Each structure stands twice: as C-alpha cells, then as structure tokens.
Amino acid sequence: MMTTQSNHPFHMVDYSPWPLTGAMGAMIMASGLVKWFHTFNINLLIFGLTITLLTMIQWWRDVIREGTYQGLHTSIVSIGLRWGMILFIVSEVLFFFSFFWAFFSSSLTPTIEIGMMWPPMGIKPFNPMQIPLLNTAILLASGITVTWAHHSIMEANHTQASQGLFFTVLLGMYFSMLQAYEYWEAPFTMADAIYGATFFVATGFHGLHVIIGTIFLTTCLIRHKNNQFSPNHHFGFEAAAWYWHFVDVVWLFLYISIYWWGS
Numbered sequence: 001m002m003t004t005q006s007n008h009p010f011h012m013v014d015y016s017p018w019p020l021t022g023a024m025g026a027m028i029m030a031s032g033l034v035k036w037f038h039t040f041n042i043n044l045l046i047f048g049l050t051i052t053l054l055t056m057i058q059w060w061r062d063v064i065r066e067g068t069y070q071g072l073h074t075s076i077v078s079i080g081l082r083w084g085m086i087l088f089i090v091s092e093v094l095f096f097f098s099f100f101w102a103f104f105s106s107s108l109t110p111t112i113e114i115g116m117m118w119p120p121m122g123i124k125p126f127n128p129m130q131i132p133l134l135n136t137a138i139l140l141a142s143g144i145t146v147t148w149a150h151h152s153i154m155e156a157n158h159t160q161a162s163q164g165l166f167f168t169v170l171l172g173m174y175f176s177m178l179q180a181y182e183y184w185e186a187p188f189t190m191a192d193a194i195y196g197a198t199f200f201v202a203t204g205f206h207g208l209h210v211i212i213g214t215i216f217l218t219t220c221l222i223r224h225k226n227n228q229f230s231p232n233h234h235f236g237f238e239a240a241a242w243y244w245h246f247v248d249v250v251w252l253f254l255y256i257s258i259y260w261w262g263s
Contacts, residue, residue: 011072016059018055022056025054029051031044032045067236073235085239085242100253107262128255135178143248146164150238153237155231165217166221168217172214176211199258206247216244
C-alpha cells in the first residue's frame with residue numbers, strides 16, 4: 001500500500017531493503033567479533049561494521065525525508081514515535097539495572113574467593129574526586145546545554161539552539177576523551193575479579209551510550225543548520241534530548257554507586 005494514496009493519518013511504510021541489510025550487517029559484525037577474538041583478524045569485523053553504518057545512514061535518511069519533506073509524520077504518527085522512544089528508554093533502564101544488580105550483589109556480599117572484602121584485595125579503585133567528578137560536572141553541564149537548545153527551538157531562536165547543540169556535542173566528546181584516558185591509566189583490568197568485570201562493563205556500556213548520544217545530537221545539529229526543525233515539529237531532536245538526559249541520570253547512579261560508594 002503506497003503511503004501517498006492513504007486516507008488515514010497513519011504511516012504505512014513503503015518497501016525498504018534496510019531491515020535486511022541491517023540484519024546481514026549485524027550478523028557479519030558479530031561473526032567478525034568472534035573471529036577477531038580468536039584469530040586477531042579484524043577484516044570481517046570491518047566489513048560487517050561498514051554494512052551496518054551504511055544501512056544506518058541510509059535508513060535514517062529515509063526517515064528524515066518522510067518526516068521533513070513528505071509530511072508523513074502526522075500528529076498520530078508522532079504519538080507512536082514518542083511511545084516508541086519511551087519504551088526504548090525503559091528497555092535501556094532495565095539493561096543497566098542488570099549491571100547495578102551484579103555490582104551490588106557482589107559488593108554487599110563479597111565471597112571468600114575475593115577475600116570477603118570490597119574492593120577485592122589488590123584492587124586500587126579510582127579516586128572519585130578526580131576524573132570521575134570532572135566527568136560528572138561535564139555531563140550535568142551538557143544536560144543544561146541540551147535543555148537550552150530545546151527551549152530555543154521551541155521559541156524559534158535558531159542561533160541559540162545552534163549554540164546549545166554545539167556545546168552539548170562538544171561536552172559529549174570531551175567526556176568520551178576523558179573516559180578513554182581513564183581507561184588507559186586504569187590500575188586494574190576487566191580480568192581483575194568481579195570488581196574489574198562489573199566496573200568496565202557498566203561504565204563501558206555507558207560510554208558507548210554517550211558516543212551514540214553524541215552522534216545523535218550531531219545529526220540533530222546538522223539538521224537544525226538545514227532548517228529541518230520548527231517549534232511545532234522537532235521530535236527528532238526531542239528524542240535525542242530524552243536519550244541524553246537518560247545518559248546523564250545513569251551516570252549519576254554510576255558515579256554514586258561504583259566510583260564513590262564502591263571505592
């Protein structure tokens with residue numbers, strides 16, 4: 001059924017090759033990871049990653065075209081998109097909940113294998129008053145700048161919205177650089193008992209979410225520069241702002257529990 005001939009407010013998407021290419025890219029990328037772990041050869045991983053990235057770019061291009069130029073994202077469709085983003089964030093909350101469960105289960109009842117103490121003997125945790133505190137200030141500041149950008153869009157202030165988005169992207173990149181430096185200087189590794197495993201898995205996945213959010217907001221900045229957002233039609237940015245606030249809140253829990261209390 002063609003969307004241009006419908007007599008209803010819903011969006012029945014046209015045939016698209018991107019779900020198929022995305023599935024193929026994900027399968028090849030996962031196989032490439034296994035090959036990399038066992039043979040230290042990254043050729044298959046790069047091939048799968050390339051397919052996935054090209055699929056993402058072209059799929060999102062189609063979504064932007066549908067919502068911006070073809071007018072297919074009606075008010076009814078926008079409600080569905082909002083609920084979709086809300087449920088996605090709920091799934092991410094449960095995803096991180098599992099990491100916190102593992103951390104508190106191990107830290108509150110340390111087993112005899114790790115000396116019945118937390119952190120385990122031989123582990124020197126990070127000082128929560130150094131880079132972790134700076135990263136906390138950076139993410140809190142980025143939450144302020146993305147809110148500034150959001151209100152500027154709603155008030156049709158193009159210049160201030162651009163400035164708020166630019167500073168948010170800059171702060172996101174700065175956070176990732178500091179976390180990479182922290183990992184490089186870490187006195188322990190993922191192989192160092194349950195402490196190393198829970199620390200790197202939890203903070204590492206959060207760092208991945210920061211990178212994804214930074215890419216999300218960079219895309220919004222480019223779209224804003226191309227005048228694709230209006231005070232009444234800017235859900236693409238709104239979804240990015242929701243995601244970024246979720247990343248901020250998760251980091252606060254990580255900082256308080258793993259860096260400060262856990263050390």
